[in-house]
Amino acid sequence: MxxxxxxxTITYSERLWPTFGYWFITAALSAMTSLMVIPVWAAGGIxxxxxxxxxxxLVLRALSARIVVTADTFYADKAHIDRAFIxxxxxxxxxxxxxxxxxxxxxxxxxxxxxxVKDVVKVTIDDADDVTPYWIVSTRNATALAAALQPEx
Numbered sequence: 001m002x003x004x005x006x007x008x009t010i011t012y013s014e015r016l017w018p019t020f021g022y023w024f025i026t027a028a029l030s031a032m033t034s035l036m037v038i039p040v041w042a043a044g045g046i047x048x049x050x051x052x053x054x055x056x057x058l059v060l061r062a063l064s065a066r067i068v069v070t071a072d073t074f075y076a077d078k079a080h081i082d083r084a085f086i087x088x089x090x091x092x093x094x095x096x097x098x099x100x101x102x103x104x105x106x107x108x109x110x111x112x113x114x115x116x117v118k119d120v121v122k123v124t125i126d127d128a129d130d131v132t133p134y135w136i137v138s139t140r141n142a143t144a145l146a147a148a149l150q151p152e153x
Contacts, residue, residue, distance in 0.1 A: 008070035012148035016065045016138060019116045026056045065114060067139060069148040074123065076112040076137045087126035089149035091142035093119045100136055110135040121145045 030053035038045035065077035074081050092100045097120045101113060110132050113120065117138035124134045139145045 008072060010068060010070055012067070012069035012145055014067045014139060014141065014145070016067070016114050016117050016140065018060045018064060018114075022060060022116055023057075026060060027053060030056060063114065065112060065138070067137065067145065069145070074149060076135060079110065079112060079135075081123075081125065081135070083149070083151070085125055085127040085130070086149055086151060087124040088151070089124070089146040090122045091119070091146040092122060093142055097142070105136070106133050108133055112136070113138045121149065123149055 030049045032049075033052050034045040034049045037048045066075070067077070068075040069083075072083055074083055074086060097118055100120055100122055101111075105111075108131055113136060117140055119139055119142040121137050121139055121142050122134050123137060125132055137145070
């Protein structure tokens with residue numbers, strides 16, 4: 001994601017880190033690798049799980065997305081759009097969010113979702129040159145993100 005310029009006022013910012021469960025499973029699976037290595041290499045029973053956990057942690061960190069709303073631009077991880085093209089933003093939670101990501105989803109929509117975040121915001125795009133009708137963006141605070149994205153005026 002390209003960082004907002006210094007003269008942009010950030011009105012909303014969020015980082016979608018994996019939940020504790022993902023980190024726990026990563027640690028447990030990494031620890032289990034010692035069982036495969038100990039019969040062959042005793043020291044590897046300690047080294048290999050540590051290396052596996054570090055690599056898995058780097059992957060989880062890379063998968064954590066950043067959401068930023070400035071006065072001019074909306075950033076959803078690596079994607080961004082000028083706020084002038086945002087017609088509306090609507091928050092969806094629980095079952096409604098599941099439906100927006102599933103049976104109600106338009107195949108042309110842009111998705112920035114993470115499996116460890118259940119709520120989403122549907123950002124409707126108004127750009128004649130873009131075939132994308134809307135973005136679906138995972139967020140832990142759907143109401144606040146939708147409010148921050150509402151067009152001014």
